[in-house]
Amino acid sequence: MKTMPFARKTVFALLLGLLAMVFLLPYLWMLGSAFKPRSELFTYVLPVSWKTFIPLSPTLDNFKRLLVDLGFLRNITNTLLLAVVTVSGSVLVCAMTAFVLAMIEFPGRKLIFFLIMFTMMVPFEARMIPTFLVVQNLGLSNKFVALFLPWLADAFMIFLFTNHFSEIPFDLYNAAIIDGCPHYKIFWKVMLPNIGPALISGGLIKFFFAWDSYVWPLIILRSPKWQVIGVAIANLFTDQSIEWELIFAGSLLSTVPVVVLFFVLQKYYIAGMMSGGLKE
Amino acid sequence: MDRYQYKPGRKDLDLLFAILLYVVPTMVLVFLFQLLPIYKAFEYSFQKINLMSGAKTFVGMKNYLAAFQDERFLTSMVTTIRYFLMRVPIQVIVGFLLALLIYKPQRWTGFLRTVILLPVVTSMVVVTAILGLMMHPSNGLFNSILQMVGIPSLGFLTVPSQALESIVFITVWKNTGLTMLFFLAGLMAISPTLYEAAQIDGASALQKHWYVTIPMLKKTFAFILITTTIHSFQVFGPILMTTNGGPLNATRVIVMDIYENAFVFNQMGYASALSVILALILIVISLLQMRVSKSEKRGKR
Structure with missing residues (x-):
């Protein structure tokens, strides 16, 4: 009986996280990609991983x-x-x-x-x-x-x-x-x-x-x-x-x-x- | 509500000065940049205008008659209505559900509210650019995610059958937070005693919303439905930026058609006639809103 609310809470928290992601993902993608050199930009498109969002060799050249x-x-x-x-x-x-x-x-x-x-x-x-x-x-x-x-x-x-x-x-x-x-x-x-x-x-x-x-x-x-x-x-x-x-x-x-x-x-x-x- | 009475005469010269000082600037601006253009649109709509020479010839109702035989314009009207039929229900329902979700303050509601409002304050150009790139058929994030869960790639803005839907997605994603905010304002005005009474009567959570929330939000729903409808007939920026009305005219909405007639085909008179038609549509919708809010007020008395 005590684990049920906990499981429900976890599912709820996951759903909330997913919802927040719907609105945040474009910002994260923009933020990471703004610091990527062109060569890196199209390399990690598929599969989507942390490399899609985080520049491996960050640069300020774009700016x-x-x-x-x-x-x-x-x-x-x-x-x-x-x-x-x-x-x-x-x-x-x-x-x-x-x-x-x-x-x-x-x-x-x-x-x-x-x-x-x-x-x-x-x-x-x-x-x-x-x-x-x-x-x-x-x-x-x-x-x-x-x-x-x-x-x-x-x-x-x-x-x-x-x-x-x-x-x-x-x-x-x-x-x-x-x-x-x-x-x-x-x-x-x-x-x-x-x-x-x-x-x-x-x-x-x-x-x-x-x-x-x-x-x-x-x-x-x-x-x-x-x-x-x-x-x-x-x-x-x-x-x-x-x-x-x-x-x-x-x-x-x-x-x-x-x-x-x-x-x-x-x-x-x-x-x-x-x-x-x-x-x- | 009390107001200071202005009585024409010597004594109130000082007040007259204040009224003029504070009202004239606004009225000059309103006249020059809002009323005059509205009048000019009306005037130009009966003319054929040559932008190069500046020559204007009176053509009577010709522009209006042409509009209702112009297949491009009629199609753009249909496209706008299709856009409106998709956008309004989605944005209103999503906004309403989001408002219900974060209505009761909890640890995470402040964070979520901020996150949902971010696209509202982010400029339309940026939202369109980033979501537009996400929708890129080969290098976009959306297709990568779809492929990872085993769904075939989509063409999004590049395919006639998906382009208008993609514009709906962009505009709903950007504006749904605003709808949520309007619903929150409405929800906060509902007296908690109503919910307590429903509780005592043994209503379930769903019943509480059905019998208390939705009837109490009637006015809010009407306001949101009508403003979102007006916004739907105004859609333009994201389309100009991404598809320019294409592919195969799939996203040619009314304002896109007006813009093209004016700046691509140089048909300023005709574009003015189309503007007048659009303005009339929007005025009718606004009057509808006033009637709704007026009848609500009367109902309350």
């Missing part, structure tokens, strides 16, 4: 080739700049609007709310072509600003912040008015510090989004000057080259910052996503 010869360093700094600008810009712009929508009643408030909600209904894929034409007509194509300007006003973030501003007791607003604080100052002096966690959630989600840029920079940029890491990796992949080691190394470089951020700020990411899911 050197990517960063120095293939201009990945530029792609990475471009992407980092894009992510920082997108995050700070959209958090600021969206929080400002959310503050007004949540705390002030004025004629036109409902209309603005509706327009923002309407933009949520027509996602990027459905307006990719006209957005491309509009940005081109504005003379912005091929410029860095074209990469982030269309993504600053974000309905998801505006609603996320609006919900959080709404939870602040209204007395705080009145108290600030009585203290003689002008309205525009109430936003950043009194209210903004109260929704810190939501700002982190929204900013983090936006960071992952900006880091994920692929289709938009691909169509809007013609010169490689501002090209981002997503497009660079996709190019390596679609070239159908056999330089798999470069794809692995590039993918690893692109994944490390995201995973580190996620590990550190996971709590905020989950909170932000969950409140998005609950919203009606």
